[in-house]
Amino acid sequence: MNEPTVSERFDVEDIRKIREYNSLRHVKMTPAEIVEDTKKGAAELLARLKENKMMKA
Numbered sequence: 173m174n175e176p177t178v179s180e181r182f183d184v185e186d187i188r189k190i191r192e193y194n195s196l197r198h199v200k201m202t203p204a205e206i207v208e209d210t211k212k213g214a215a216e217l218l219a220r221l222k223e224n225k226m227m228k229a
Contacts, residue, residue, distance in 0.1 A: 173197070 176189035
């Protein structure tokens with residue numbers, strides 16, 4: 173299972189790819205592990221959005 177490649181636009185198709193990838197990864201995780209993984213991914217995404225000035229600090 174490879175990480176999905178997302179486009180520069182980060183559109184609906186990219187979100188679908190990420191959700192599919194995560195659902196395959198989360199099958200073998202406990203609920204607590206899934207929550208922690210989701211928080212980690214959200215923190216990375218928010219940092220990228222702020223970096224690209226797509227979101228206010």
